[in-house]
Amino acid sequence: MRRITRRGLIAATAVAGCLVGAAPAMAHPHVFAEANLEVALDDGGMVVALRHVWRFDDLFSSTVLLEFDKNADLVLDNAELEDVGAVIHESLAEFDYFQFVTAKGRDVKMQAPERIMANFEDNQLIILFESRPVEPLKLDGTVDFGVYDPTFYTAIDFYDDKSLVVADLPQGCTRAVVRPDPDEAIAMNQQSLTDAFFNDPTGVDYSKLFATRLELNCTGQG
Numbered sequence: 410m411r412r413i414t415r416r417g418l419i420a421a422t423a424v425a426g427c428l429v430g431a432a433p434a435m436a437h438p439h440v441f442a443e444a445n446l447e448v449a450l451d452d453g454g455m456v457v458a459l460r461h462v463w464r465f466d467d468l469f470s471s472t473v474l475l476e477f478d479k480n481a482d483l484v485l486d487n488a489e490l491e492d493v494g495a496v497i498h499e500s501l502a503e504f505d506y507f508q509f510v511t512a513k514g515r516d517v518k519m520q521a522p523e524r525i526m527a528n529f530e531d532n533q534l535i536i537l538f539e540s541r542p543v544e545p546l547k548l549d550g551t552v553d554f555g556v557y558d559p560t561f562y563t564a565i566d567f568y569d570d571k572s573l574v575v576a577d578l579p580q581g582c583t584r585a586v587v588r589p590d591p592d593e594a595i596a597m598n599q600q601s602l603t604d605a606f607f608n609d610p611t612g613v614d615y616s617k618l619f620a621t622r623l624e625l626n627c628t629g630q631g
Contacts, residue, residue, distance in 0.1 A: 471532070
């Protein structure tokens with residue numbers, strides 16, 4: 410039962426590489442989640458943490474309920490929710506927990522969250538976790554924060570610009586929510602995508618181009 414449960418959830422969260430005989434990645438999402446992201450800063454304008462909340466769609470949530478409800482009472486108790494969080498934590502490690510941060514165009518490495526908390530509310534699975542930069546990250550120049558699934562299996566969307574939050578943004582910094590147009594994103598990156606495809610057809614990361622992101626511009630800081 411434990412193996413079936415792990416396989417079901419891992420597949421649903423697009424970690425197919427963890428499975429024996431995994432199927433090829435799908436070209437469109439099968440799991441949907443509404444996301445909230447808070448960028449936490451300290452008094453000096455350093456990024457302290459990214460705080461994520463994801464609320465999953467009813468169908469996926471019901472699948473999780475059925476697979477993790479070991480006592481078949483149609484309720485996920487604390488122990489079962491701990492199991493859900495642990496499996497998701499392990500499953501998403503390979504994909505950096507679907508989060509990305511860039512500073513001045515360069516990727517910023519983030520620590521793995523210590524744990525992922527799971528809850529079940531109004532028939533929907535909700536997960537919460539916090540991640541910190543590996544190296545000190547100061548708001549200087551343009552820094553982008555976003556969430557995306559590189560396999561396209563899971564669509565994690567910010568339905569409202571207010572779902573991307575930064576508290577106490579330093580004076581002189583600007584905040585913008587960027588929602589790329591897919592056609593424009595492909596057109597602007599056509600040459601680099603073509604080169605990347607011929608160099609490594611399996612390594613072309615289209616999904617990052619389409620991901621909604623929070624862009625903070627603090628030119629002149631530091």
